[in-house]
Amino acid sequence: GAVVSQHPSWVICKSGTSVKIECRSLDFQATTMFWYRQFPKQSLMLMATSNEGSKATYEQGVEKDKFLINHASLTLSTLTVTSAHPEDSSFYICSARGQGTGYTFGSGTRLTVV
Amino acid sequence: QKEVEQNSGPLSVPEGAIASLNCTYSDRVSQSFFWYRQYSGKSPELIMSIYSNGDKEDGRFTAQLNKASQYVSLLIRDSQPSDSATYLCAVYSSASKIIFGSGTRLSIRP
Numbered sequence: 464g465a466v467v468s469q470h471p472s473w474v475i476c477k478s479g480t481s482v483k484i485e486c487r488s489l490d491f492q493a494t495t496m497f498w499y500r501q502f503p504k505q506s507l508m509l510m511a512t513s514n515e516g517s518k519a520t521y522e523q524g525v526e527k528d529k530f531l532i533n534h535a536s537l538t539l540s541t542l543t544v545t546s547a548h549p550e551d552s553s554f555y556i557c558s559a560r561g562q563g564t565g566y567t568f569g570s571g572t573r574l575t576v577v
Numbered sequence: 578q579k580e581v582e583q584n585s586g587p588l589s590v591p592e593g594a595i596a597s598l599n600c601t602y603s604d605r606v607s608q609s610f611f612w613y614r615q616y617s618g619k620s621p622e623l624i625m626s627i628y629s630n631g632d633k634e635d636g637r638f639t640a641q642l643n644k645a646s647q648y649v650s651l652l653i654r655d656s657q658p659s660d661s662a663t664y665l666c667a668v669y670s671s672a673s674k675i676i677f678g679s680g681t682r683l684s685i686r687p
Binding site: 469497499505506507508509512554556558565566568569570571573 | 675678679
């Protein structure tokens with residue numbers, strides 16, 4: 464079945480630094496990638512949607528200059544949290560969709576900003 | 578009104594009983610509906626998808642959809658302790674994106 468590899472699985476960074484999270488579709492071409500954020504005991508909140516080769520579409524309230532999304536190839540999308548602050552600490556999950564594959568989630572990245 | 582609503586629980590069910598999870602949605606034109614299971618600290622995993630009115634069965638799981646009432650449910654028969662998790666209802670909206678409910682925590686007591 465379709466597999467999405469997400470790295471790192473967890474990361475701790477200092478306040479003010481940037482962190483990059485990668486999602487790779489291993490056996491299919493991800494034409495669309497969705498990035499979600501999940502705070503403890505809350506649901507997944509969609510942050511942005513990106514189509515390969517196009518600029519990402521951000522949900523209301525999500526700062527596009529803070530959460531940089533790149534989807535330059537059909538197998539790789541990255542989310543960079545710039546100038547991270549403690550309130551950005553969360554569980555970030557990608558989900559990829561390809562032709563006929565449905566929605567496949569990555570394993571998630573636990574970000575802690577100290 | 579939230580786009581996808583679920584009771585947060587926790588819902589406690591004895592082992593071997595039927596667990597019933599409910600979800601309502603607001604986008605009347607939604608066509609695709611999903612149930613995900615999420616263990617603590619893990620990514621969601623798809624359990625069932627349903628697209629047409631009625632019931633869809635897969636092993637111990639049955640999804641039920643009523644588009645007129647904008648209601649989706651998930652039944653888990655012969656509940657096992659390993660079924661203890663948070664269950665997320667998700668709807669593919671008219672805006673071409675999946676919207677998740679807040680999830681229902683299910684606890685199966687031995």
